[in-house]
Amino acid sequence: MIQEAVKSSSNSFIMLRAMVGIGVLCGFLIVVAYEGTLPRVQRLKAEALEAAIFNVIPGTTQTKTFNWDGESFTPAKAGDSPLVYAGFSDSGELAGVAIEASGQGYADIIRILYGYDPERQQIIGFYVLESKETPGLGDKIEKDQHFLDNFTAMDVSLTDAGEIANAIIPVKSGAKQHAWEVDGITGATISSRAIGNILAESTAEWIPRIFNHKSAFKQGNQ
């Protein structure tokens, strides 16, 4: 009896030692890998966002980040949110404003960036920042040229009351008739409809704000 008890306690110790030892070793490896890749991951993500801003606002040569504090847009400081990204052309004129939006897709949350031109009152560009949509089907929202053409001159003009005249609505593939409709993709119905809904929700909130405060978007370095 006594001997058995001794044996099992030493067994427990060996098991504990092995598990704790492996746990510590694995924890150490993960921390090293995380710390080692972090600077590069952050730089790549910032670069990807910067590239996306240039992508959704054609003609941009310089960008500047602004923060919405509830009443007005001010140049963003570190840690501010929510943010919008203003793009300026060579001559220093506002080329457009890039806005980030997200919503539920088919597989997971889809994060997108879209460009808005307050002069023409149109959405002028669209880019998927992050999505886990089914490869080969749902991910056509990133690649299908016909779908992306929806967002080169999409009407989001405001009424006199300051609301969007025609809310963005997703329609079936090939059924697009107006500049505020999103033509869907066959085989990616849910994903393409999700994009339309995300845009509708985000534009209803942000477009009136940006349009009414468009004078706030000035290049900061004067």
Next chain:
Amino acid sequence: MSSGTNHTEAKSTDEFIKGLWKENPVFVQVLGMCPVLAVSNTAENALAMGLATAFVLLMSNTLVSLLRNFIPKEVRIASFILIIATFVTITDYAIQAISVDLHKSLGAFISLIVVNCLILSRAEAFASKNTLGKSILDALGMGLGFLFALFCLGAVREILGNGTFFGLALFPDTFQEWIVMILPAGGFFTLALWLLIFNLIKQRKEATA
């Protein structure tokens, strides 16, 4: 003396070759079917997933073999899972650091490598009982065998389902894509087809031998 070295050399190449062909993890052992069916819809995804799995397999086999005398058998499975999960996490960070786009297309599947039974089965059946050198050879053979199988599926599915190979269009615009090949069902069709071919070759070989 010299015959002894020859013998061990022949044996260690066996450990490597067996994973590629005779005991191919997908076509013979039919292991790790979840990633095989899920991520083989394009050749590029299949290749990246195969490489990531092979890397995790190599690292986990190495560590399990090194620690094989330190891990008591009661907690071996928990220890193996811990080790595998660690290397999967490291792979995830590494892919993020290599390319945002690659991480974008694979992100959802990388964490699933943890539950790939191929990796756990090699740790349990081989690395925990064999020396470091043999375990590394075994992992390399099995990893490459898995990569090869995944690529076979991915290439067929992308060519038929999307009309492209590594994103390059292969057919004129009039080609009607077989959408089913990209859907999960296409994975099963393609896998069955390869299993059929593989077993036919094997049977022929056995009949002539």
